[in-house]
Amino acid sequence: MKQFLYRSYWLRRLLASDPGRKRLNQAGKATISLISSVFTTTLILNLLGLEPLLPSIISGIAGLMGIMVVMDDTKEKKQVTTLLLALSAGCGVTLGSLLAWNAVLVSALMIAIIFSGFYFSRYGSRYFSLGMIGFFTVYFSSFLKLSPAQFPLFYLAIAIGIIYAYLYNFVIFKDSVQLLKRSMRSFHRQANLTFQLLIEIIQDPETNESRRRKLEYNVRKLREYANNVSTDLSAQDIKGIWPGLTAKQLKLYVFDTAMFVMTLADSLQKLKKDDALEMAELRKLLVQVISTLQAAEVLDQDYKEKNLAEAESVIRSLQSFINDLFNKQSSRPEGWIYLLRRIEAIASHVTEGALRIQYSLQAIDVQHADAEDEAEEDEEDDKEEKGLKPTTKKAIQSLIAGTIAIIVGYLISPIQPYWVLLTTFIVQLGTETVGRTYLKGLERSVGTLIGAIIGFILATLVSGNSTLEVILLFSVIFLAFYLLTVSYTIMSLFITMLIAFMYDLILGGISMELLGARVMDTIAGGAIALGVSAFIYPTKTMDKVSEAFTDYLNELDSYVKRYIHSLKQPTGVKDMADIAFELDGKIQTIEDESRPVLQGPGARKYSGLPRWITIFTAINYYAKHLVASSYQKNFHYPKEVSSVFLTVEEKFTHNIQVLTEMIETDEWTGTMHDLQEEREKIERFAPGHQDNQGDLVHHLYYIWKINQSLLMLGHHMGIDSEK
DSSP, X not given: OHHHHHHOHHHHHHHTSXXXXXXXXXXXXXXXXXXXXXXHHHHHHHHTTOOOHHHHHHHHHHHHHHHHSOOOSSHHHXXXXXXXXXXXHHHHHHHHHHTTTOHHHHHHHHHHHHHHHHHHGGGOHHHHHHHHHHHHHHHHHHHHTOXXXXXXXXXXXXXXXXXXXXXXXXXXXXXXXXXXXXXXHHHHHHHHHHHHXXXXXXXXXXXXXXXXXXXXXXXXXXXXXXXXXXXXXXXXXXXHHSTXXXXXXXXXXXXXXXXXXXXXXXXXXXXXXTTGGGOHHHHHHHHHHXXXXXXXXXXXXXXXHHHHHHHHHHHHHHHHHHHHHHHTXXXXXXXXXXXXXXXXXXXXXXXXXXXXXXXXXXXXXGOOTTHHHHHOOOOOOOOOOSSSOHHXXXXXXXXXXXXXXXXXHHXXXXXXXXXXXXXXXXXXXXXXXXXXXXXXXXXXXXXXXXXXXXXXXXXHHHTTOHHHHHHHHHHHHHHHHHSTTTOHHHHHHHHHHHHHHHHHXXXXXXXXXXXXXXXXXXXXXXXXXXXXXXXXXXXXXXXXXXHHHHHHHHHHHHHHHHHHHHHHSOOOGGGGHHHHHHHHHHHHHHHHHHHHHHHSTTTTTTTTHHHHHHHHHHHHHHHHHHHHTOOOOXXXXXXXHHHHHHHXXXXXXXXXXXXXXXXXXXXXXXXXXXXXXXXXXXXXXXXXXXXXXXXXXXXXXXXXXXXXHHHHHHHXXXXXXXX
8 A cells, every 4th residue: 555655646645735634624523513413403303393494503503613613722621612602602592582673782792792702812712712603693593583482492402513513522533632643644644755756856867847846845845744743742642642752752853854854855956066966876875865764654653673773774874975075075075065964964863863762662661751841831921012902902993893894784785784794703803914804805705706606506506406405515614614724715615605505495595686795795894894904903914024023033043042052061952943843933924924915915015025035934944954954962172162152142143133123113223243254263263074073164054044144134124234
């Protein structure tokens, strides 16, 4: 089976496309919970001789939202929130029905729920989850206008939906343990897929542009998978799957593997350009290193020990080959030889990490050394923010936007006035900046328009065939939530198709005018959300982007300082892998916050932003290499070198401060420093590569690269630099 997988690139690509099958897991659970709730409620009410349609819809909503809206950070909190959803939904049905006679009261209740959901989310996501299900049950019950005699049936329907959500979330599908196991499996598949591409590039004497682009794409995906695994890791999960392992061991192994692939992908083009791969022995050794690591099933209890033993042997041969190349150099070695040294160093890290993992798996009772590390908790920043908190701002925005949406809704569609409010509420979710609100509103409007057209055509074709219509309805629900994180536009398209099928089932027919009204409501709701976010306590997109840039620079400063300190005294530099993952996350934040600017109408005004992002991405790559390609033991160097470390630290911190001040205030606050003089001193006084001591030239290389990138960034901002 494995041989078949290795032969088919696209099958391997498909198997690795959803890390840990997170999207499939979440969308599948939500859909199954919805189906189970609907059919169970329908069956019970049919047995009682009661009309099942409307209670079944409410039951399905409860089952669906019991999966999708619970976002607490621990399993125990999620369990409590899931059960509380039943209470909130029951209150929504009761109040929505009792107040249905007065549109003003219903409108006020909906706006109050939205305001409370945003405001009280400062105390935890639970309150927002309760507000969401409360809003939707009020929305549905207000136009159903239930009588008190019908309440027990709907309470039963809600209870059935919540029970199914609880069962699927915490009993039948135990997310945390299995999700991590699947995430690691996806990571290994993606790594092996990329390893195979690397082997093909090494063996091919020519540079294939198509293969190079494919490699770049797969390296980016591997970086995403590494970050996913890092996020999913917790000591409890690891002990449940791999007794004896620690979170630190596994996280470091993932980091080193990802960096090994990234380094190879980046270095092979340079090695080809310098004709280094013309050496048959080097090509053979590199292919052997990759092949042995590709074949190693590191986390498999039945792994083949010979694979890692072969990897160790091949790496020793590669190390010997590189040492011979260094020894043949009478003066300073060529740059590509240092590339080989980095490849060998990271390959050694991967192999050593894999061996430590296997030793730990085989000696379960011995692993207690890292207990203190696992018990460490990150200190939270308790600094009070100036002015209103984001949750308060969002709550006030929702209050004003909701009021406007209700008025506009009555003007557009007096019969169903709350659709504009619903859209306004949804567009406001997770959109802190004006740019994000604009982008989400646009994507929802486009998706709704296209979905209305497709939904109308399909609903018309299958109208009268209830069984087929129900199958299509459940299918589009699954696709909507499966593709939610991939494309919000496509998700909106499927949700609108869902509405078309529901209208046809409930009303016995559908018209383009009805769907057209929903499109108008959606556009109006998105416009209201955008207008309020732009004028009421607005958070400008570029302010958020600037904040993301400065946040990254401050974290980078402390990271580089810690690395330099490790050169002055023996410390575990590999412990910095956690910080490297955090820096990766901050780069992702920069990209996410910049997306509305790059895709919005102001893209031309900020035409320099893509260059900034490219520079920060390069800095992040260099920063991760400080840890990944380090092979330090104890360094020995003369006094002239000791003083250089302090100067490098001071100048680097100064450069970071100048950049952050310029980004925050747009005011020139000083000149940035080149580190060329310090680099020359290190290369002059540090022990040479033949002295069998720690190679400072190797270990400080990426400090110079990071600083050069900072100077380039400063140059684009108009900041002068001096040596």
